[in-house]
Amino acid sequence: MSSNAEAKGLKLKNSKFLKTVEIVGNKMVQPVTLFGILCVIVILLSFIGSVLGWSATGEMYNAQTKAVEVSTVTVYNLLSRDGITYMLNNFVNNTITYAPLGVMLVMFLGIGLADGSGLIAVAIRKIVKSAPEKLLIPILMLVGVCGNLASSSATLVLVPIAGVIYLNYGKHPIAGMMGILAAITSGFSANLILTDTDAVMSAITQEAAHIMIPDYTVTPMANYYFMVAGAFVLAITCTLVTEKIIEPMLGPYDPKDAGEDLSQTKLEEVSATEEKAFKAAGLTLFVMLAALVVLCIPGSSIFRNPDTGSLINGSLLMSALIPILSLLFFIPSLVYGFKTGIFKGEKDVVAQIYKSFGSLSSVFAIALTAGQFMKWFAKSNLGSILAFKGAEIIGKLNIHYIVLLLIFVIITAFLNVFMNSGTAKWYIFAPVFVPMFIQLGIAPELTQLMYRIGDSCTNSVTPLNSFLPVILMFMQKYKKDSGIGTYVATLLPYSITFLIVWSLVAVAWLLIGLPIGPGANLFV
Secondary structure (H helix, E strand, O other): OOHHHHHHHHHHHHHHHHHHHHHHHHOOOOHHHHHHHHHHHHHHHHHHHHHHOOEEEEEEEEOOOOEEEEEEEEOOOOOOHHHHHHHHHOHHHHHHOOHHHHHHHHHHHHHHHHHHHOHHHHHHHHHHHHOOHHHHHHHHHHHHHHHHHHHHHHHHHHHHHHHHHHHHOOOOHHHHHHHHHHHHHOOOOOOOOOOHHHHHHHHHHHHHHOOOOOOOOOOOOOOHHHHHHHHHHHHHHHHHHHHHHHHHHHOOOOHHHOOOOOHHHOOOOOOHHHHHHHHHHHHHHHHHHHHHHHHHOOOOOOOOOOOOOOOOOOOHHHHOHHHHHHHHHHHHHHHHHHHHOOOOOHHHHHHHHHHHHHOOHHHHHHHHHHHHHHHHHHHHOHHHHHHHHHHHHHHOOOOOHHHHHHHHHHHHHHHHHHOOOHHHHHHHHHHHHHHHHHHOOEOHHHHHHHHHHHHHHOOOOOOOOOOHHHHHHHHHHHOOOOOHHHHHHHHHHHHHHHHHHHHHHHHHHHHHOOOOOOOOOOEO
């Protein structure tokens, strides 16, 4: 068989497999029902685990005492008297504190106005009309990878923008949306700049390293070189997977499949009025950004960490990033809307805000079940026990360090599907694996690096993605029958490819002996 025939055969098999995943997945219940079922499963497992005495013991970093302690984790029975009391007493609070609710309400205040005023549409029209396709898509994916600096807002902003860009290039919009979503989520650790994740992870790693080496130091830049290279590698990988797998799988886009009127997403020529209003909005945005930069410069700036002076770790700039970004959308959108005549008064602005919030109705419903599942799963300790048991299994293996690290990556990637918080898992994993790998001559910085690879790659396919309802809403705009099956089928190739490619890059990096960060060690 010729190489071309083999390639076509492989593509056909992949297409059939992913189509099957999509069909089966789309037959699943709606997210609000799915999370309700998961709630029941968690309750039953907590009862069964409590009766059977499920538990796990290991060293774990205690965030309150800031010390590594030996902890025994047992299943919390949600059907006990205390468990039922907990579920009933916290039901309302669990719904209200469902993480995406507040984020989306604040972000949609700005994004909704930017969309309704036409500012986003005219910005996209200008970008797409002037940028060559071969450069625009990889750059878009690189922006997505680096979007983990503000993952929540990156998802809400970049995913719908990618859909519009792809639609106007004559491509399937869902391919663009899933590509950028994979870049944001499965490329979570990679970035061109340091983030708060680097600071938090290094602090946990350092504490774990002190079990074996009391004066060992791990800096936030411990993985910086590798993460910068990873950002470009994953952006290119994301582009190739989108073009070679996802687009052929989805096929040509038929506007008849849309769940909404797509007339507003067409890229028409920018009129003189729109051009003038866009420049005014751009000038407004520039002034706002310049003012923010000036306010951040002083060492005593309110936006800095009052103790360390950092603009990243523990700073107001990072903790208030969502409302800041919303304002950066909201105010220029007001300027654009009034300049074009779309907004003639306060009533028009408020009407658009109401309209934007109306599109979030499904999210409010899902918060009732998803909010409970997230809290009940954490309360049951099932995720912690699963992580402890996985750590115990890998700790018993006696094989070459590169193979061991790769197994570590795979187990981390698997557990990430069920326990999505990277920091929470690292609190459990670090005191186990960092000392263990030190005994094998592997530096804490390298252990942390391999953990971050596994922890990132499966972020996109976990059912614990709290933004799943919003993403489905974005998808249904272009393909009204999109469901969880479409979501999983289009993202699974990214997770698998990212895991393979990033792991191979890490192996090559180790074999060559390149530094993974300034002053960071590979071995001890």
